[in-house]
Amino acid sequence: MSLSYLTPEFKVLRDYDKCINCKVCMRQCSFEVHSYDEDLDKMVSNDMNCVNCQRCVLLCPTQALTIIKHPQTFKEHANWTYDAIRDIYRQAETGGVLLSSMGNDRPYPVYWDKMVINASQVTNPSIDPLREPMELRVYLGRKPDRIEIDENLNVKTKMPPQLKLETPIMFSAMSYGSISYNAHAALARAAEELGILYNTGEGGLHKDFRKYGKNTIVQVASGRFGVDREYLNTAAAIEIKIGQGAKPGIGGHLPGEKVSEDISATRMIPSGSDAISPAPHHDIYSIEDLAQLIYSLKEATDYQKPVGVKIAAVNNVAAIASGIARAGADYIAIDGFRGGTGAAPKRIRDNVGIPIEFAIAAVDARLRSEGIRHTVSLVAAGSIRNSADIVKAIALGADAVYIATAALIALGCHMCQKCHTGKCNWGIATQDPNLVKRLNPEIGYKRLVNLVQAWSHEIKEMLGGMGINDIESLKGNRLMLRGIGMTQKELDILGILAAGE
């Protein structure tokens, strides 16, 4: 075998004064970094395999391990960076498309961080959420043009189906296959506990999780995995997946070796066969085709369930969203280019799509200008990192947000971006039974509940500060935001003023 030009990305530092040869690191590393050398009577590491997932670091009982970025370097070059050179080595060795996972990791501007939130002073007093009621509940779905009420103040108008969320946060689509059974168990249980929804992704709904139906959004994607009448009717809502922020315009491919008995039953495909999601839906080549699918699904569920459409944020997102609204969707989920994935070609992940901040602002503005904003709800997705991002997303026009990467981090993800290897040491993005059990759903669901509750408290604090007592009053309220360090064009697209204006 010829020499590989790749050098290790990380270096394992082992403090031998602290290492007790207990081999916990060795047993826990699915990448086989650690081993015990009998002749040396020492633990040794193979840095080349290390992905810096930090499983060993955290389980080492004596804190003997530290993982650092490998100091090995190239001669500094602003253009031919470390990554640029390494990618060429990898492709020259393999001839393949570079795969990666999780979200775009390039240093694009993060517009959330260029926006600041308003607070009331003197003239419009702020509200203390600990003393006064604060409403975070939102309803997703088409709202009627007007509402009629009878003499007893009951709503007379027949309402289209709505999704009730106790807080404007949902867990976005991650399929069983891309993530583990235990990860799904944690998400589903947390959604139930929180009064929100989780999303099955395109891999079908495991029979064990049917009981969480009222907190479940089921996806219908181009592969149509696991879709049947029962699947649709078990759920609270149905989501047609057109695109994904991490890989707009391309399909997906779950290799046959990952299609276990359980996954095969859930996806309704033969076990061991590749699960291929085509790039387009082969029955959708126009908005009219999409409308047909939306109404087929509504028909199949007796018009009792909202049907949403998920798209990636791309150039003409506003026009596309308008078409989707007019096609009859009850909500539109827009996934920005920093959204995560279980596997995507690296070049696509890093170069295709637009930031969610612009997309949500543009879509909201367009639907308003067309007078159809009330006919559809908007869900912002693609790298919501904290409660402030949520407040900003809603002020830009979202009804709610989807979180996925944040949820996985709560479950233990250390962002090593190796989901596509299937060797996730934290039991999240893997089907290896040795690894799946590392994610204890009992612990996982509580961590998710904690995270969402903590964020909800923070949202209430921020709302109170703005003098607002209902999240609905923040929706599209761009006056509550100001921009810092942006061009006028950027401010215009976001529809916000510069700080100080």
Place this chain on the structure above:
Amino acid sequence: MRIVIIGNSVAMVGAVEAIRKYDTSSEIVVISDETYHVYSRPLISYYLGNLVSEEKMIYREKDFYRKNKVETVFGIKAISIDERKKEVHLENGDSISFDKLLIATGGKPIIPPVEGLNKKNVHTFIKMDDAKKLKEAAKPGSKAVIVGGGLIGFKAAEGLHHLGVDVTIVELADRILSTILDAEGASLVSQSLQNDGIKIITGTTVDKIIGDEYVKGVLLKNGKELEADNLIIAIGVVPNVDVVRNTSISINRGILVDNTMKTSVEDVYAAGDVAEGYDMLVESNRVVPIWPNAYMQGEIAGYNMIGINKSFKGIFPMNSIGYKNTNMITAGITNPQQEEFEIISKIDHNRRSYKKFVVKENRLVGFILINDIDRAGLFTGFIKNEMDITPFKKYLLNDDFGFIYLPKESRKAKMLDLEVV
């Protein structure tokens, strides 16, 4: 109520501890011809070999009798029982009346009819006094012949070897430990003894004891003569049923008991090496003279004497013994000759280990483990609980055999204290 117990060993302790769990008022009287605080009989070989002190042979704390309100009549032998009058007669002429009686007189050594038994330094080896006497007589460098290579002889050999005595075992069968080991197992164990210079002569026994006042040697039935400063008769034990002779209490080899340890006579119970109780493997009554059996039978007798109905599921032979670093654990039927038994075994000469499992109709009925003895209790459990071993039979010989090889549901039921449906 007065409960009288004849015997001061482990069956007595089992009975007293059971009684006192629920009944603090009944009178308990323990009669023994020995004068010792209750001690561990199996430890006499350790005592002989200087592995434990006399102090450490105490089986229960010093305040055992006081704490349990037990009246002791020690150093006086109970010679007979009047089951109609409910009295025990002592050798000093006294009588003790009882409401309930437990006979736990243990076993006594089998003495073969050989010429010269009356010479000095002819020993038996089942009691503390035997050990003391032998220890006194066995000088380093002296020679000892042990007649019988069973459990008692084997342990006596170890003790004497520790004292620096030149030991020869004479065993009538073709191998030592013939009641618990098969030929393979016995040869492995014999090797350990022989490596230490202990000589083993099989297929013969003592014909005549040579010497004047003191033992000088033995003449074997095969015509060979052995020098000996001490001779230990270790052929075996029989139930010590002397006290029930001339009563209506039924005896076979031992005192016959039902599964509550009651004898054929109301209010009279028997437990331990003197009792002949139910052996669940051979499915008939049998004397199983082992320590754990004695405790458990004593305990069952104790409960039933105070009116708590508990029954004994039955026992089967089981032993854990060793010689220095050679450890063996055996249980149940270990060396069946009939074809209905399936044998699963593995011998590893490098590790000096031997594993043998005896299976009958998908049930484990016995095993021999030599040197690989860890977790032996799992197998004892399979025998005791009459578990169907079909699902994991092929793994029995695995080094890491454990619950992991059991079907998940039965494993979890066992480990998690779940109700088994």
Place this chain on the structure above:
Amino acid sequence: MKKVYVKEEVCVGCRLCEVYCITSHSKYKDVLKAYKLEPQRPTPRIVIEENRPVSFSLQCRHCDDAPCVKSCITGAMRKDPLTGVVTCDTDKCVGCWTCVLVCEFGAIIRDVNNKVASKCDLCAEAGEPACVKNCPNEALVYSEGGISV
């Protein structure tokens, strides 16, 4: 009584239970010192079974009707009448392994260095079993009367 139970579905096979069992029964009660300074590290008092992907650790069940206590030839094995904890008095134990013979759980470990039986004492001194406290995935629980999974 409270016992240690394992949820094998979430046991990750790291063997930290063993590390902390050793530590808890060491002189120093500190991982590093137990491993680095003690000339003879304590024998772990738990059994770990592994046949990937299944793994679990098993501790003494402290049986109500403990056969090890009844069978012990020296009286070293005792069950505390108040707490129910079964412990082995290693001063009395002679390493005859009768307890190993009768324990249906195979939960008694031979400390071959000291020739005494070594078994879980529920970390009586510390209050909470160290294996439970340090299980990184809550696979070990210390609870009353079994668990349902």
